[in-house]
Amino acid sequence: MSTSPSLIVKLLASSVSVANRAGKIVRDVMSKGELGIVEKGKDDYQTEADRSAQKCIIASLSAQYPKINIIGEEDNTDNDVDFPSDWIVTDADREVLLLNCPDNLKSVQEEEIVVWVDPLDGTAEYTQGFLEHVTVLIGISVNEKPIAGVIHQPYYKSIVDGEKKMGRTIWGFQDVGVGGFTLAPPPDSLIITTTRSHSNPLVEKALQVMDASQILRVGGAGYKVLQLLEGKASVYVFASPGCKKWDTCGPEAVLSAAGGKLTDIVGNFYKYSATESKPNKMGVLAAVSEDLHKYALSKIPQELKEALAKK
Ligand SMILES: Nc1ncnc2c1ncn2[C@@H]1O[C@H](COP(=O)(O)O)[C@@H](O)[C@H]1OP(=O)(O)O
Numbered sequence: 001m002s003t004s005p006s007l008i009v010k011l012l013a014s015s016v017s018v019a020n021r022a023g024k025i026v027r028d029v030m031s032k033g034e035l036g037i038v039e040k041g042k043d044d045y046q047t048e049a050d051r052s053a054q055k056c057i058i059a060s061l062s063a064q065y066p067k068i069n070i071i072g073e074e075d076n077t078d079n080d081v082d083f084p085s086d087w088i089v090t091d092a093d094r095e096v097l098l099l100n101c102p103d104n105l106k107s108v109q110e111e112e113i114v115v116w117v118d119p120l121d122g123t124a125e126y127t128q129g130f131l132e133h134v135t136v137l138i139g140i141s142v143n144e145k146p147i148a149g150v151i152h153q154p155y156y157k158s159i160v161d162g163e164k165k166m167g168r169t170i171w172g173f174q175d176v177g178v179g180g181f182t183l184a185p186p187p188d189s190l191i192i193t194t195t196r197s198h199s200n201p202l203v204e205k206a207l208q209v210m211d212a213s214q215i216l217r218v219g220g221a222g223y224k225v226l227q228l229l230e231g232k233a234s235v236y237v238f239a240s241p242g243c244k245k246w247d248t249c250g251p252e253a254v255l256s257a258a259g260g261k262l263t264d265i266v267g268n269f270y271k272y273s274a275t276e277s278k279p280n281k282m283g284v285l286a287a288v289s290e291d292l293h294k295y296a297l298s299k300i301p302q303e304l305k306e307a308l309a310k311k
Pocket residue numbers: 042043044045073118120121122123124194195196197198199218219220221238241242243244247
């Protein structure tokens with residue numbers, strides 16, 4: 001007997017489709033060459049791609065799910081100003097629509113959902129030409145927890161049925177699994193992934209204590225979590241307050257659906273209700289397995305935890 005998909009399954013399927021569209025906007029702005037860079041703060045930029053992709057995502061999801069609380073990174077996006085009608089996406093990914101919803105999420109109502117949107121994660125890298133690091137992030141949370149999420153990579157190149165394809169969309173769903181890529185085991189030696197554009201002495205201290213065989217410095221929270229999922233890195237360490245809820249909600253949902261764990265640097269989970277403060281003040285510690293997360297956490301000295309708490 002077939003039943004109609006639950007609200008959460010539909011929302012995840014819509015998020016996959018709209019992330020694809022937002023990714024095309026990100027590529028189109030870059031090919032036009034007019035980035036329209038605005039400096040929001042120190043080492044903190046916004047481009048026309050961030051603004052437009054956010055309009056596309058929020059307008060599309062709020063048209064279909066009017067009672068969901070959707071929180072996007074960019075706050076000066078003139079949502080009322082006209083934009084192309086093809087930015088409103090009402091398609092839903094067909095494969096995701098076929099997923100079975102876990103019993104505990106079957107009756108979730110729109111009012112109980114908070115969606116965190118990072119229309120372009122890795123803006124610094126986008127403006128500097130490190131396009132592979134760029135992702136579009138959509139995180140779906142219920143009862144403060146990320147339960148499903150999407151990481152779209154607009155510049156991922158592949159060949160599908162003999163044709164070149166640009167972009168891929170990875171999704172994760174609690175108790176269901178992940179899709180859109182092939183999950184790989186962690187590397188044999190300890191490889192850390194961390195920031196390339198927001199480092200400081202505390203970030204460097206946390207890297208030193210890990211005794212890693214290699215440190216990868218790449219942009220974006222989404223891309224670093226992808227590196228964990230694809231076996232390119234073992235642990236993601238960022239002992240600094242710069243990330244916010246929209247940076248981690250989607251990636252955390254995908255990582256935990258794959259059996260991994262993302263917390264702050266002292267091992268506490270972040271909470272994703274709409275009333276939570278936006279900054280992830282205590283940094284990020286993530287790994288593709290509980291064991292690796294535990295190991296990395298055991299390496300962080302007490303002084304470092306205290307120094308970050310004082311920031
Ligand atoms: N100091 C900061 N100011 C603004 N955003 C930050 C800062 N540190 C981190 N971020 C956000 O977290 C993401 C991951 O950080 P990093 O690449 O440094 O590891 C960044 O791409 C950026 O998201 P965004 O590009 O969406 O603004």
